[in-house]
Amino acid sequence: MSSLSTVLLEALMPWRNAKAWLVAFSGGLDSTVLLHLxxxxRQTHSLPPLTAVHVHHGLQAEADAWPSHCQVLCDALNVPLQVVRVQVQVGASLERAARDARYQAFTAATGAQAVLLTGQHRDDQAETLLFRLLRGAGVSGLAAMPRQRPLGGGHLFRPLLDVSRAQLEAYAHEHNLSWIEDPSNTHTRFSRNYLRHEVVPLLTRRWPQAAASIARSAAHCAEAQGLLEELARQDLRHAGGASEFSWLELPSLAFAPLVSLSPARQRNALRHWLTAFGQLPDTDHWAGWDALRDARDDAQPVWGLADGELHRAGGRIWWLSGNWLRAPDAPLCWNQPDLPLTLPDNGQLRLVGDIPHGPLQVGYRQGGEVMELAGRGHRDLKRLLNERGVPLFARGRLPLLYRNEQLLAVANLERLDSGPCGRWQLQWMPTSSDQGLS
Structure with missing residues (x-):
């Protein structure tokens, strides 16, 4: 068994019980060697079922012949081939658009307990670190490509990150393998290609082990990032816990434990938390967190991000996105109050207990509402909401129950959500599908 085979088998040991192995097969050198290995x-070891997946971008005329080339090699190796044709949304970066389309296809192809294997090697890792360094990336970015990560219903794994391109070329020549040379890989107008053909060779002439050293630095950064994530989870546990308004079903954190940390730890914890909700802010945008953190309690601070907003209210910070950023439609007639009422873009409402008589309507706060309370007379709704500390962002979405223009109840707020005798209760289940969770 060749040295590369030994390295590969050892790297894949944790994935031997996977349901299937998929190989991201472009037909280039890296994936050709990986598939052949x-x-x-599998001729001498028991391995999961093996399938090659070729993504056809159709960005150049030569690419139309590549699926046939891949099919010939797969037939020779007795490996099934799946060809996926994608449309690339061309934008500012063709490289990124092609990559996004490719990984969308891989995500769809990777089922439960399956592992997608890709052929990226040590030289690719070094190029990735240099590219991200030039973009001013932090520790997470400088960790470059992770060896493994979740993908689709399974995982992505890069078993060749410790192998150089020279080793792959030597193996290919030894076994008389043929592979596709993508003409676009020589175009130095693409940033990655410029690094590969102009910068890395220059570095290697001065420092022959440059690629290996740079890739090793990426591994150090990956370890450091792991420690930062561990610290973030620890800090977030202290800032977690249920809110008295947990029925809002919004992600939130206690404000005091978070701001007791150093600014660097605050940002680290928030990066970890915000990752679940969409695109993270760049370095310049973190000034928005400082402004939200340092604002007066009555300033209603909001930090606008790419995929939502961070609000500070009631001693907590709250993540809002989707329908929570739009005003709900009202008023609504509740013609069948014995059945739940679906509120457009605002969840569902129901009455529990003895249904109050009369024509019922549902509305939202406009200002100036007055409510009659047993033993307290008429009370301004704004004052009642202030007494209960209802977050300002939620007040305009709280369903209000009316009968003949008389405000009967406010959903989910104790002593405001029922009739004078407590024979019924107004319950609101906010929408839980638009939190922006990824």
């Missing part, structure tokens, strides 16, 4: 290994 796996086909050879």
């Amino acid at each position: 796996l086909a050879q290994l």
